[in-house]
Amino acid sequence: MNEPFLSAIPIINKLEASGFQAYFVGGSVRDYLLNRPISDVDIATSATPNEVKEIFSRTVDIGIEHGTVLVLYQNRSYEVTTFRTEGEYQDYRRPKEVSFIRILDDDLKRRDFTMNAIAMDRNGQLIDPFNGQTAIQNKVIQTVGSAKERFQEDALRIMRAVRFVSQLSFAIEEETLQALTKLVPLLKNIAVERIRAEFEKMLVGENGNNAIRILLETQLYAYLPGLKNQKIQLEKVICYPFKGLNKLEMWSLLLFTFLIKDKAVEVFLREWKLPVKEIKEIQQILIYLEKRMEREWSINDLYSAGRNAVSSTEKLYGVLKGHTEEDSLSYWLKIYDELPIKQRNNMDVTGRDIIEWFQSEGGPWLKDTLLKIECAILAGDIQNDKEKIKEWLIRCSQK
Template sequence: MTIKQYAVQIVQTLQKHGYKAFLAGGCVRDMIMGKESFDYDIATDAMPHDVIRIFQKTIPVGIQFGVVIVVKEGHNFEVATFRTEDSYSDGRHPDRISFSTPENDVKRRDFTINGLLYDPVKDEILDYVGGRKDIEAGIVRTIGDPIERFTEDKLRMIRAARFACRFHFSIHKDTQQAIMQLAPQIHMVSAERIREELEKIITGPNPHIGIKLLEELHLLQEILPEVSNTRGVQQPENFHPEGDVFIHTLLALSKMENPSWTLAMGVLLHDIGKAVTFTVTDRIRFNLHEKVGADMATEICDRLKTSTDDKERIRWLVLKHLCFKDAQKMRLNKLKRLFAEEGYPELAELCRADALASSGDLSDYDYCQEMFQKLSREEVKPEPLITGHDLIAMGLQPGPLFKEILTKIEDEQLDGNLTTKEAAIERVKELFMK
């Protein structure tokens, strides 16, 4: 059975027990748009204790909000009792709920396109808010008063941009004006939730449109001022005929293919250092902008509560995003060290997107990829010819010199000048034991 069939089965079971039950929200929107959905929610007038009684395996994740997870063959389905909500003192969660009717339940939701119910038994769509019309027109519009909807849950402001870029919809002018008015209040939302929405935008369809929308809605200045500040930062026309740093960043985002969170953030942040390193001498220059940008990226990741591993990868991508331009002149050992990095495939994709968003010259990228494919893993990251134990056996004392010796021997090994342990030992004696 498919996920949808399991969801329909839950609806049928609830209806057989005498309750009203519908598929609700995004899965109905996707069905109308002819898109595959991977998340099915069910709305019902059955109370949480009734849902727990009816189904064999449940998880009471939010009984206080009328929400129970029903588990079917390893798939989780959120089953929520029709409700209304009142007062959102934290700008995210209701202080009180009351169980209600299907129509009132829909009217508490965020956008009209997500406010549809579907009865798979009767094959009937219930549309109390004009959701079908807005889907057909390609409009993201809040249900009811936009100020009220965004005051209830500030995260909805970013979600509006996400849905607009995901479906290539426009945002209704009243909804847009409300977001612009309330944008400074986005900080009431936790950094983790903001990061989750940002991740969905920049790893989903049309990330460039999403970031441009966030800027137009005054949200980007609130959540990523470093990116917003690249607007109007001019670049040398011979290297960047496309325009300023912000335009270049949007173009680079549009060139990504199947990006991970870390790659997408690397692309989004790769040139943020240019806004603070802009100088004009013989021409416009951005000296050490990759190093400055890497430090800024670290601060951004900390602010967004990004995991340590992801933060280190994003920082590394920003720091290394210029290295391909010197690749054809690199010594073989340096090139091999680059290829040995776990993040190399993401760096290559960043450099490809960066080039396509500026000069369009992919010769450096093509050279690196050709060399990367040509060199085996053993050649890129071979077993060390000698270790610290070997140096101790030679009578050397452990200390900072060990790292210098081992790095030098590894460089010569990567260049192909040393191939055996015996030769490596002789080279150590020649260089460090005279």
Template sequence: MNNIKYMISRLDEDKKLMFQRAQSIINLLNQHGYEAYIVGGAVRNLLMNIPVNDIDITTDCMPDKIVELFDKTIPVGIEHGTVIVLQDDMPFEVTTFREDGEYEDHRRPECVTFVKSLKTDLERRDFTVNAMAIQHNTLYDYFNGEMHIEKRLIKAVGDPDKRFYEDALRIIRALRFMSVLNFSIEDETLKAMEKHAPLLSHVSIERIIIELCKLTEGINVAGALNTFFSIQLHKHIPFFKEMENFVVDQPISFVDYISLYIYLIDLSLLNKLNVLKLSNNQKKSIKDNVTLLSTLSRGDKSLPYLVYHYRQEQLINLAHIINLIEEIELSDAYREFNASEILRVKDALQIQSRAMLAINGSMLMKHFNKKGGPWVKTVIESVENAVIHNTLKNEKNAIIEWIDKHVKI
């Protein structure tokens, strides 16, 4: 038998505290005659000795009774049996044992039935490594999840055809766990994933992107992406159906992955980013990355220009990626494109933004006794460029004198 208490004792103090608070929830439910268990990813991660980020609890207590028993609750999904219980402001999802009804949309059950059996609750879950529970010092493992952790294997609970037909997003989740946990996928599970791949067309792109964002940052990203393309999952997902096989062998962000594909393989997809339903910031980062990679290849902008006009974090991240991807070739002008050089150039800039310029539009209009217009922006950009390249001091009189000599108004 696993010594659960010993495993918890190995954790950092804040993680131990999380388990203690979860146990206090379980204890109170037990005191009122209910069963309760820590379940799912927290159990998996505890057995693997990797960080536990949150703890879910499953119980035979009905949702309305959970709300009654605890002082602070949030009924986030009470119709499906889930209540958030706050212990010292730390949230725990507490969900009533349930059995799912029919999945008519290949994503969510039309209804759920509350049950009294832990095993019944666990057998509706996706993969065996996520279908374990613990209570006190006892592991409840009806589907050999612990053995599959030891074998580093992702296997569907029960019939894989049924699991993926019910919820097609599980196909992508299998690959996410393959990448993040550095596991392989069991043969029958993989066959069922390929068979039911067309069902991915029923899943929202937003839900798929959430999983892919975690996948690309996993240690086994190469294996997961190889599988993603080899069993043709991409053919059933908007945007990706237009992509060729593209595998990276180092963990990177999803934004960087898409940026690299567009830059290296298909620039036309830059105009189709809206299909991915990304945030405006994510779309801007992709567009900026592609622009920067093109500029770094051509060598038509100085490093001070790039450091001034783009975020420092984005440039440093791009320098790291370029170091990993052999296909990216830089102009000789950027042989020193690395984090330390980017920081050195940034520190050497006279100004960090246009607001720091010693002149502004009002000063220019007054000096030239001229109404505003496009000319003001043109002059300021010229001054800004001279200042960041240290050919002009950021002083009002020096700037005005420079404008009189070098700029046609």
């Protein structure tokens, strides 16, 4: 056992010392068995939320109605959730009621996939009543119990299954896949924000191509915002070597492939309820990607794009052209890094300086002059030095 489990053992020790059971559960245990990076751990316990709060002095109620308390311990936070069973589900997304229980196996029984229904005690011993280890060894995504029932309980599990195909390079077990295919219309009941979170994780996974292929084969894509009429374009995306692209780059690749441009970009992304900041970043990438597909970078484009947009655009250019060499990316980033200024406020002169030099009131001429200086510095006609800029301006005014 390694970090972050080791740092969390005192939490389990304290719960057990108070007479309760406590185990590591969920994705952290799965990822531990897969030797994947683990960011945080979740703990399940037989203690009720109120009992957890009595044991630990510093807690936060983050989902107490569902049994979850955030325990603050040594500058870290841990989600501690009471063993529970769930009543009848409503709207294919949440249970009408939650009952706290004392039996671990009954808690594991309510989970989505067998690989996520494994518990581990503080000594590293595994409790695996649904053969999750076998599923992991066989690289199979299989529901706990009836696939139909699990997907009808929470239809988001349909997206989670496909997301795990991408992230883990696992295959969906046949019965699970059949139920998924039949029940994809249930996604209409799930909030777009929840679907987007799974979709974005799917896009940046190691095996995103195969996950998109499953979207197509199961007709799942038709129930995702803006994708119903994009079957041919999605088939085209599969052919691109897009592994390694980040979330914004993947959205940009989809939009570029879908031939969605200009104002339609914002309409499409708002349907997915992306944050405004991310929409603007994607729009900027698409502007420069269109230019890059037609010609090489100009100094002015590098400057106006900024390093992040240059990097994303060049990576996408490589994907669309079918090569993954980083020479081109390194070349253009080196040129960008060598620019004498990266933005206007890097200039060693201000509007106030110019007004003082020419003893004139501000006006449109001042904006034009600053732009003229900016272009001259980028072109290498003058150095970014206040005195040299002043001399250059005076000479220009005398011509």
